[in-house]
Amino acid sequence: MKTNRLGHWLAIFFGTLYFLLPLVATFEFSLRKLRGVYSFEAYRVVLADPQFQSSFVYSVVLAVITIVFGMAIIVPMAYFVELRLRKLRPFVEFVTLLPLVVPAIVIVFGYLRLYNSSSLLPLTNTSTGTSFLLTCGYVTLALPYMYRSVETGLRAIDVRTLTEAAESLGASAGTIIWRIILPNIRSAMLSGAFLTFAIVIGEFTFASLLNRPAFGPYLQLIGANRAYEPAALAVMAFMITWACMGLIQVISRNTVAARP
Amino acid sequence: MSFIEISHLRKSFGANTVVHDFDLSIDKGEFVSFLGPSGCGKTTILRMIAGFETASAGAIQIGGTEVTHLPPSRRKVGMVFQAYALFPNLTVAGNIGFGLKIAGKDKGEIDARVAEMLELIKLPDLGSRYPYQLSGGQQQRVALARALAVKPEVLLLDEPLSALDAKIRVSLREEIRALQRDLGITTVFVTHDQEEALSISDRIVVMNEGRADQIGTPSDIYNNPATRFVASFVGTLNLLEARVVDPAAGRLSIDGQPVMTTRDLSAFGIADETTVALRPEALTLGDGNGDRNTLSGTVEEVAFLGAVIRVRVRLSEARLSLDLFNDPALQLPRIGAPAAISFKREDLLVMDRR
Amino acid sequence: MAVSASPARPPRLRVPWAVVGVAPFMAFAVLFLILPTLFLVVGAFQDKAGSFTLANLGSLWTPTILASYWISIKISVASAVLGAAIGAFIAYAAVSGGLPHWIRPTVMTFSGVASQFAGVPLAFAFLATLGRQGLVTLFLTWIFGVNIYAHGFNLLSFWGLTITYLYFQIPLMVLIVTPAIEGLRKEWREAATILGASTWQYWRHIAGPVLMPSFLGATLLLFANAFGAIATAYALTGSSLNIVTILLYAQIRGDVLHDQNLGYAIAFGMIVITGLSNLCYILLRVRSERWLK
Numbered sequence: 087m088k089t090n091r092l093g094h095w096l097a098i099f100f101g102t103l104y105f106l107l108p109l110v111a112t113f114e115f116s117l118r119k120l121r122g123v124y125s126f127e128a129y130r131v132v133l134a135d136p137q138f139q140s141s142f143v144y145s146v147v148l149a150v151i152t153i154v155f156g157m158a159i160i161v162p163m164a165y166f167v168e169l170r171l172r173k174l175r176p177f178v179e180f181v182t183l184l185p186l187v188v189p190a191i192v193i194v195f196g197y198l199r200l201y202n203s204s205s206l207l208p209l210t211n212t213s214t215g216t217s218f219l220l221t222c223g224y225v226t227l228a229l230p231y232m233y234r235s236v237e238t239g240l241r242a243i244d245v246r247t248l249t250e251a252a253e254s255l256g257a258s259a260g261t262i263i264w265r266i267i268l269p270n271i272r273s274a275m276l277s278g279a280f281l282t283f284a285i286v287i288g289e290f291t292f293a294s295l296l297n298r299p300a301f302g303p304y305l306q307l308i309g310a311n312r313a314y315e316p317a318a319l320a321v322m323a324f325m326i327t328w329a330c331m332g333l334i335q336v337i338s339r340n341t342v343a344a345r346p
Numbered sequence: 347m348s349f350i351e352i353s354h355l356r357k358s359f360g361a362n363t364v365v366h367d368f369d370l371s372i373d374k375g376e377f378v379s380f381l382g383p384s385g386c387g388k389t390t391i392l393r394m395i396a397g398f399e400t401a402s403a404g405a406i407q408i409g410g411t412e413v414t415h416l417p418p419s420r421r422k423v424g425m426v427f428q429a430y431a432l433f434p435n436l437t438v439a440g441n442i443g444f445g446l447k448i449a450g451k452d453k454g455e456i457d458a459r460v461a462e463m464l465e466l467i468k469l470p471d472l473g474s475r476y477p478y479q480l481s482g483g484q485q486q487r488v489a490l491a492r493a494l495a496v497k498p499e500v501l502l503l504d505e506p507l508s509a510l511d512a513k514i515r516v517s518l519r520e521e522i523r524a525l526q527r528d529l530g531i532t533t534v535f536v537t538h539d540q541e542e543a544l545s546i547s548d549r550i551v552v553m554n555e556g557r558a559d560q561i562g563t564p565s566d567i568y569n570n571p572a573t574r575f576v577a578s579f580v581g582t583l584n585l586l587e588a589r590v591v592d593p594a595a596g597r598l599s600i601d602g603q604p605v606m607t608t609r610d611l612s613a614f615g616i617a618d619e620t621t622v623a624l625r626p627e628a629l630t631l632g633d634g635n636g637d638r639n640t641l642s643g644t645v646e647e648v649a650f651l652g653a654v655i656r657v658r659v660r661l662s663e664a665r666l667s668l669d670l671f672n673d674p675a676l677q678l679p680r681i682g683a684p685a686a687i688s689f690k691r692e693d694l695l696v697m698d699r700r
Numbered sequence: 701m702a703v704s705a706s707p708a709r710p711p712r713l714r715v716p717w718a719v720v721g722v723a724p725f726m727a728f729a730v731l732f733l734i735l736p737t738l739f740l741v742v743g744a745f746q747d748k749a750g751s752f753t754l755a756n757l758g759s760l761w762t763p764t765i766l767a768s769y770w771i772s773i774k775i776s777v778a779s780a781v782l783g784a785a786i787g788a789f790i791a792y793a794a795v796s797g798g799l800p801h802w803i804r805p806t807v808m809t810f811s812g813v814a815s816q817f818a819g820v821p822l823a824f825a826f827l828a829t830l831g832r833q834g835l836v837t838l839f840l841t842w843i844f845g846v847n848i849y850a851h852g853f854n855l856l857s858f859w860g861l862t863i864t865y866l867y868f869q870i871p872l873m874v875l876i877v878t879p880a881i882e883g884l885r886k887e888w889r890e891a892a893t894i895l896g897a898s899t900w901q902y903w904r905h906i907a908g909p910v911l912m913p914s915f916l917g918a919t920l921l922l923f924a925n926a927f928g929a930i931a932t933a934y935a936l937t938g939s940s941l942n943i944v945t946i947l948l949y950a951q952i953r954g955d956v957l958h959d960q961n962l963g964y965a966i967a968f969g970m971i972v973i974t975g976l977s978n979l980c981y982i983l984l985r986v987r988s989e990r991w992l993k
Contacts, residue, residue, distance in 0.1 A: 091798040091799070093793070094792075094793035094794075094796070094798055094799055095793075095799070097789050097790050097792075097793040098790065098793055098794065098799065098803060098807070101786075101790045101807075101870070104866075104867075104870075105810065105814055105867070105870075105871075107829060107835075107836060108825040108826060108828070108829040108867065109825065110835070111825070111828045111829035111834060111835035111836060112824065112825040112828040112829065114828070114835050115828035115833075115834070115835060116828070158724075159724045159725040159728050160725060162720075162721035162722070162724070162725070163721060163722045163724070163725035163726075165721065166717070166718040166721040166722050167722065169718070170718045171718055171722060174722065178725075181729045181733060181734070183978070184733055184734075184737070185733070186921070186924060186925075186978065187924065187971070187974050187975050187978045188733075188737050188928075188971055188974065189927065189928025189929075189930075189945065189970055189971075189974060190928060190930075191928065191930055191945050191948055191949060191952075191967075191970075192737065192740060192928075192948075192967045192970055192971060193732075193733070193736055193737065194952075195736075195740060195948065195952050195963065195967050196735070196736025196737055196739050196740050196967075197732070197736050198952060199736075199739055199740070199743070199960075200735060200736050200739050222728070222731075222732040223732070225728070225732070226732055226733050229733075259717035259721070260717075263721075281816070284816045285816065288819050288820060288821055289819065289931075290819050290820050290930070290931035290934070290935070291930055291931060291949075295949070295952055295953070302819065302820060302931065305819075305820040305821065305824075305935070306820050306931075306934065306935050309820060309823065309824055309827075309935050310938070316824040316827070316828075317824055317825075317827075317828045319821060319824060320821040320822075320824035320825045320828070323817070323820075323821035324813075324817055324821065324825070327813050327816050327817050328813050330816075331809065331812045331813045331816065332809075334812070335809055335812075396890075396894060397894075398890055398893075417893075418890070418893050418894045419893060419894060419895070419896040419897070421894075423894060424894065425890070425891065425894050427887040427890070427891065428887075431885065431887035431888060431890075431891050433888055433891070433892075433905075433906050433910075434910060435906065435909040435910050436905075436906075444892070444895055444897075444905070445895035445896055447905075448892075448895055448896045448897045448901055448905075449896055489891075492891070492895070493894075496895060496896070
């Protein structure tokens with residue numbers, strides 16, 4: 087029994103070591119920009135870089151659009167599949183798992199061939215079109231996570247009874263989704279949203295191959311050309327991821343607490 | 347000579363003592379139930395007998411061997427758990443034969459024993475099924491067979507029926523009892539259901555807050571409860587305040603009405619307050635003859651419960667319920683009508699001051 | 701697969717709201733997920749003129765391309781197997797009791813963060829840790845006088861990339877396998893113990909087989925996860941490490957193979973490999989759910 091527990095402690099200890107060391111090392115590295123003294127110079131340089139600002143803003147805006155767009159197509163679909171079109175469920179399950187099977191680079195390759203300038207739908211001709219394509223790519227990427235969280239939320243409430251109760255009071259389908267369903271699955275949607283944000287904000291493959299000025303390619307560019315700034319960026323990226331996951335925890339804990 | 351001997355057993359988790367100085371002897375072939383509410387320590391004692399918990403103090407002997415510090419596998423006990431503790435990845439036959447396989451028996455011997463056990467639990471054709479394909483009752487029978495296949499000397503049953511539906515619960519408990527009699531195996535059964543304990547046990551240990559309040563046969567426990575806790579936990583009961591009038595003659599008064607008891611009142615003085623108890627089924631409507639006690643009051647409520655009709659009568663302050671067997675010819679008392687209740691002197695239980 | 705939702709029209713409503721609600725998603729899925737994938741799959745079997753050929757798949761059998769597949773598979777297998785084994789052990793240590801109660805939620809939260817901390821920033825973090833000027837590299841040189849780079853270690857290598865990938869593989873495993881480990885019932889162990897089984901026998905006959913489907917399934921998921929990854933490797937190594945995603949990336953960027961349809965074939969090969977591993981995953985899931993209701 088005692089030795090057993092020792093093994094557990096060792097597992098946790100080495101796990102912690104492996105996972106904290108790179109964080110400590112990265113932070114330490116990010117402070118080394120000025121010779122012989124620790125400073126936040128690397129952070130100052132990065133934050134003052136107009137390209138950092140523009141690419142970061144671009145990615146944040148794109149992440150928000152991705153979340154809104156993704157939820158706009160996923161929530162009604164998940165609601166009606168749960169309510170009336172259960173036959174479609176296997177197909178939906180298949181589609182939402184597909185992005186885990188088909189690597190992102192393959193999907194973007196398909197986009198480039200399908201929507202290039204000489205195709206029927208030449209989305210890549212304009213920068214707005216390409217940004218739209220990038221948004222679609224991100225929705226695809228986030229699809230498994232968004233769908234899973236929305237579906238979990240819908241299963242936790244009794245969709246059918248809620249809908250019938252609302253219909254008996256004369257509510258239309260739009261009203262039911264907007265006024266009844268959405269408020270009830272809000273926390274599930276927020277969890278999906280923050281996860282999506284964490285995935286999209288530093289995404290590299292799509293943005294790079296579609297040539298968009300997003301944060302991911304910017305990170306890569308800095309990585310190829312600077313020494314200490316990448317570490318500072320990695321620390322910031324980690325903090326963003328941590329914030330998103332922390333918010334998910336807070337949301338889910340509050341939801342549990344709110345239920346009797 | 348008893349087969350299981352538990353002496354001065356104590357179990358504490360930190361500052362919290364859940365079993366206090368517990369003693370019990372169990373004879374070979376005896377069926378003993380531990381009855382009590384959750385948290386009374388009954389499961390803890392069972393788990394100490396099994397070896398899953400170590401005693402903080404005291405000793406346990408099985409068949410003359412001190413087992414207090416032996417690992418579970420060396421105590422020759424079999425155990426059935428609350429519900430669905432079958433190994434999900436093994437078939438019914440695999441589950442039943444598991445202990446034999448671990449013991450290194452050869453395949454022919456295992457197969458023969460498994461077939462024998464399947465006959466015994468009356469599921470001869472289900473050997474190749476997986477647990478998820480069985481009903482709850484079937485699963486518990488397989489669990490019983492698994493525990494018995496290795497021929498243990500003691501069978502431990504930890505609320506094995508509590509997860510099953512009412513009907514299965516009754517039929518399975520009868521099967522367990524029949525099987526136990528046939529095999530003559532010493533059995534300890536833990537339950538919070540008094541009917542279950544009363545119906546299958548040779549002896550019952552009523553547990554309360556880590557102590558045995560009473561140890562006795564089912565009829566003993568039911569008819570002569572030693573403490574107020576035992577009386578109220580086992581069966582339904584009318585508890586009434588009474589005043590001792592003459593301890594030597596067994597005379598008391600309830601709400602000012604005189605009654606007699608055959609119980610010992612020597613611990614009380616004149617005019618002492620005490621609590622008396624009456625089982626609803628011991629009461630009858632109408633005046634009794636000279637040997638019986640009679641109380642008079644007013645009918646307050648009549649509830650039809652099927653086989654039984656429960657009538658609530660109010661004296662001046664106290665209320666008591668009595669049970670009448672349902673009889674279509676019976677004239678039901680009217681609410682508000684005066685009523686007399688009578689009962690035998692020995693049915694008036696006097697509770698101690700605990 | 702056509703989107704044929706119309707027969708399910710509910711008679712009560714005049715507007716087929718269900719169809720209206722589902723249609724945008726279906727259109728999206730077809731346009732931005734299914735068609736692009738199909739386009740590549742079909743393209744993999746076409747020559748430049750558009751007629752059927754197996755030549756593209758045949759030309760995958762060149763040393764460079766085979767080598768890139770091979771190193772991708774090696775890294776994915778190594779990071780998946782190690783990640784699964786270590787992750788399962790950490791998950792077991794965290795949930796099986798014996799440790800303080802705050803350990804479990806802490807491990808789970810941290811795993812949630814670390815499993816998403818991938819891509820370019822992860823490469824930076826490991827460069828700062830195990831790069832030539834990294835903290836651990838310098839520390840080892842300073843304390844033990846061992847320069848790991850002088851001993852053949854290189855972050856831009858098979859082992860370097862595997863160690864880096866483990867940073868998100870292990871936490872991902874912890875997240876996936878924890879529910880399965882928590883599904884192990886205390887009574888199974890007690891029943892096995894009282895029937896005479898040792899700890900090893902309990903794991904060998906009961907816990908191991910019960911966990912195996914989820915464990916293998918999770919391992920396959922980790923494999924696909926590593927196989928499709930590119931950002932970390934690209935940021936770490938540029939295009940110096942010849943893994944298949946980087947090869948495909950270069951092909952898309954500059955058509956380095958001078959043959960578009962060969963690019964399709966590479967993509968098709970990747971789909972086949974991840975698809976196979978996911979197929980196994982689904983089969984194993986079905987099996988494990990059969991046991992555990």
